[in-house]
Amino acid sequence: QLQLQESGPGLVKPSETLSLTCTVSGGSISSSRYYWGWIRQPPGKGLEWIGTIYYTGTTYYNPSLKSRVTISVETSNNQFSLKLTSVTAADTAVYYCARLDDSGLDAFDIWGQGTMVTVSS
Amino acid sequence: QSALTQPASVSGSPGLSITISCTGTSSDVGSYNLVSWYQQHPGKAPKLMIYEVSKRPSGVSNRFSGSKSGNTASLTISGLQAEDEADYYCCSYAGSSTWVFGGGTKLTVL
Numbered sequence: 001q002l003q004l005q006e007s008g009p010g011l012v013k014p015s016e017t018l019s020l021t022c023t024v025s026g027g028s029i030s031s032s033r034y035y036w037g038w039i040r041q042p043p044g045k046g047l048e049w050i051g052t053i054y055y056t057g058t059t060y061y062n063p064s065l066k067s068r069v070t071i072s073v074e075t076s077n078n079q080f081s082l083k084l085t086s087v088t089a090a091d092t093a094v095y096y097c098a099r100l101d102d103s104g105l106d107a108f109d110i111w112g113q114g115t116m117v118t119v120s121s
Numbered sequence: 122q123s124a125l126t127q128p129a130s131v132s133g134s135p136g137l138s139i140t141i142s143c144t145g146t147s148s149d150v151g152s153y154n155l156v157s158w159y160q161q162h163p164g165k166a167p168k169l170m171i172y173e174v175s176k177r178p179s180g181v182s183n184r185f186s187g188s189k190s191g192n193t194a195s196l197t198i199s200g201l202q203a204e205d206e207a208d209y210y211c212c213s214y215a216g217s218s219t220w221v222f223g224g225g226t227k228l229t230v231l
Contacts, residue, residue: 039222046124046225047159047167047210052218060218063122096166106214107157107172114166 002027004097004112012091012119018084022097022112029078030055035100037108038071038082040093048093052100053080087119125150125211125223132229138199141226143211144192149221151192155214158187158196161225162207170209171196198228206230 008020022036029036037052051061053071061069065084073080084091094116098108126144133139143150143158150156156174159167169178171187174194184199194213198205211223 037220047212047222048124049212049220049222052220062219100220105157105169105172105176105178106155107169107212108159108167109169109172109178111166111168 002099002110004099004110006095006097006112006115008115008117010116010118012087012117013121014088014119015086018082018087018091018117018119020082020095020097020115020117022080022082024078024080024099029073029080030075033101033103035102036073036080037098037100039096039098039108039111040091041096041114042090042093045093050082050084050095089119091117092119093117122215122219122221125213125221127209127211127223127226129224130227130229132231133198133201134231135201135203137201138197139201139228141196141198141209141211141228143194143196143213143223145194145213145221146192149213149215150189150194152216153214154189156187156189156194157212158185159210159212160205160207161210167210201230203230 035052038050068085070083094114096114097112099110158171161167174189175187215221
């Protein structure tokens with residue numbers, strides 16, 4: 001059974017870079033059927049799509065975050081990562097990684113448990 | 122890319138039905154049959170309930186159904202149960218391999 005697990009610092013200082021990793025277990029990140037995504041949720045607010053990546057490294061980003069976001073993949077470790085630069089308090093959120101079934105369900109069908117990241121000095 | 126519009130809250134009594142709307146534009150909901158719905162209980166990750174407007178993943182109760190008309194998608198939950206009380210989010214493909222979520226709707230089972 002495929003599982004996703006986010007990891008990374010829970011506290012980041014303003015103006016610094018937020019870095020998170022998602023580890024995929026129980027399946028290969030290199031499957032041609034799936035993309036892998038990051039979604040965040042500020043406290044008490046809704047979900048926001050950040051971006052998605054294919055195992056080949058092809059990426060797609062939310063236009064509102066594109067200038068600050070980089071998503072990368074490391075197939076050898078079955079992981080993909082998120083970097084968000086120049087963070088502010090507005091980037092405080094629970095960050096989820098999720099699988100996007102692009103050839104079947106066309107939806108985010110498996111999610112990690114999420115990790116809370118607070119931006120504060 | 123603006124968030125899809127959902128009502129902030131809906132409520133219903135056990136056994137009855139409710140419908141949650143999700144309004145987008147001709148660039149997202151109106152152009153693609155790629156609307157999905159997610160259920161989120163407090164402190165938990167979202168769970169996929171509906172994909173491609175009206176299809177249910179394996180294991181999701183047939184009390185959940187979806188539809189779309191023009192730029193508005195809808196999620197209907199029939200035979201409301203206490204366990205259905207949660208937040209619900211819609212999501213739509215928005216072209217150029219981008220996705221947009223709704224603001225979320227809090228369902229209260231009275």
